[in-house]
Amino acid sequence: MVRILDVAKHAGLSVASVSRVLSGQPGVSENARKRVMASVEALGYRPNLAARRLRSQRTDTLGLIVSDIRNPYFMEVSRAVEDVAYANGMRVMLCNADEEPEKENFYLEMMRDENVAGVILSPTLDLLSRYHPTDFPFPVVLVDRCESDTDADAVLLDNTDAAQRLIRHLIDSGHRRIAFFYGAASATGRQRLQGYQEALAGAGLTPLTQALKPTTDEAFAAMREFLQKNTQLPDAIVASSGLILLGLVQALREANLRFPEDVALAGFDDMPWTRVVTPAITVMAQPTYDIGRSAIELLLARIAQPAQAVRRIVLRGELRVRRSSTRNQPQQAV
């Protein structure tokens, strides 16, 4: 292994000068800088990160804790985070907490042990309910989930508004009995439920809700049971997430029910498959890559300016109307 001392000797300088050059500090002559660079090149020197981190008490590692990377939403978010992180010379550690507070806590402690520069976190309801930024020795940016009174940097969709607009679209399309299948384990699901309720109240309609764990399998099971119990179908069914939407579609297919003929359908997250099923499904699209990018940019800014005011970035969902929600079916799909 070639050490910084070897470079110093080779360049005829001291370790201090080499260190200064490597960390881009001022106070080194151009001549010295050239010689250091040449020696680094000649010897193939690579800094020892462990030593650097031990000495400087700093780290270029970020943590990213999501519920499940298999969720397309988090997949896209994490991809954005990693792109920006690596472009800024930082590393990222990805963890799946599976909505389990124990796992979440485990990873949070791991982040502390790693002495990370910051964390992007999609918190469980449990953590969010008692969230306080000073609980952590590193800056945290929340993503996807955040209450209106949470004292934290955060990036998220305007969930209540998005749900309202989605539901109003259904109401405007002539649907009256609208069922809402939502993930009860997260703040996001609850906020979307609220939007649903407000939209229904505004139209004088009666809510029909089904809480469940936000997985495809649970949604499938819940929908299947729902279909068995209810001989009369609602006019429309809405899913509060893409994972849930998939489960609903699976159950509908199994029961040989068509949309929108038997029941209209809509959901969150514009996953690729929603355009490819027939008919295509109306969704509220989230700008997932932008959410991830905004989150890490917020985090990097916070790391650079620890004392800056708390910021919250709220993004707007985009309604994409397709055939699954229309009462009078047009001739042609998009």
Add this chain to the structure above:
Amino acid sequence: MVRILDVAKHAGLSVASVSRVLSGQPGVSENARKRVMASVEALGYRPNLAARRLRSQRTDTLGLIVSDIRNPYFMEVSRAVEDVAYANGMRVMLCNADEEPEKENFYLEMMRDENVAGVILSPTLDLLSRYHPTDFPFPVVLVDRCESDTDADAVLLDNTDAAQRLIRHLIDSGHRRIAFFYGAASATGRQRLQGYQEALAGAGLTPLTQALKPTTDEAFAAMREFLQKNTQLPDAIVASSGLILLGLVQALREANLRFPEDVALAGFDDMPWTRVVTPAITVMAQPTYDIGRSAIELLLARIAQPAQAVRRIVLRGELRVRRSSTRNQPQQAV
């Protein structure tokens, strides 16, 4: 910050004894061990990982370099890797090389700088063609991609066999003109092409192939162009990956072409949406989670036993016949 010295003082012992207890070494009395544990608990001591890594020259970090985490295949593989890694007290660094040799090399160098214990890698064709295990200062397990003569631990599907079986199924179903859209950027795509060619040769049929970059967008564009150029459709179209399959379906929908009525369809990767489109699509399913799990288990074994013989784990794909490939359509979908 509480250091190991603080624990030693609190327990009335030396740092050496504390270190021994913490690393589970023998040569410490039961009494001392108890006292150390109690002090650790009382003081909330956490070992400093940077110091430990600097001193021990070892790391509990693994690298995972895939082409794109947004590919459901790698998503599932990475999830498996992370589950096993964290269960073994290791960390993992995830990187997306995007099939670009430069990025791949960048991340490989980063892994060296991090002094990782090992790497799981889905190599570009470029790297694979000149792969030699001694090029890296850490053990490497290849995943998804590997030539038959590559000298490396690897976990992959029996691609040629899987493609053959998929194509034979189509031939047995009465299809004669079978087009193959495959990703030309990876060894995997090429191996599947070979299986396709062998199956066709065995039946005395003429190949009809289309090479492309393995993304949904490229597949969509290629299929669209294909449909414009060819007034007469083939009997069947096959995609060499799930991402490509999605692009094909998008183009088919756009052109208002039905499967299997207008053209039969099949592909690789049993993604959830393939069951939910109508009709459901015949696929060659890969045991993705098992592939990831096998890869990290192989890596951990290699780390524990650096000199052990090179091992290759070849998994078998599972053909899942659904309506998209059947000539005489059954009454009911599954």
Add this chain to the structure above:
DNA sequence: CTGTTAGCGCGTTCAC
């Protein structure tokens, strides 16, 4: 502008 040097916190040798 440059060099010397003292630790960062830990693991491990070597004495006892």
Add this chain to the structure above:
DNA sequence: GTGAACGCGCTAACAG
């Protein structure tokens, strides 16, 4: 079974 002491490679404070 236990403790003292050294050094992993680097950064930063300080002296020149």
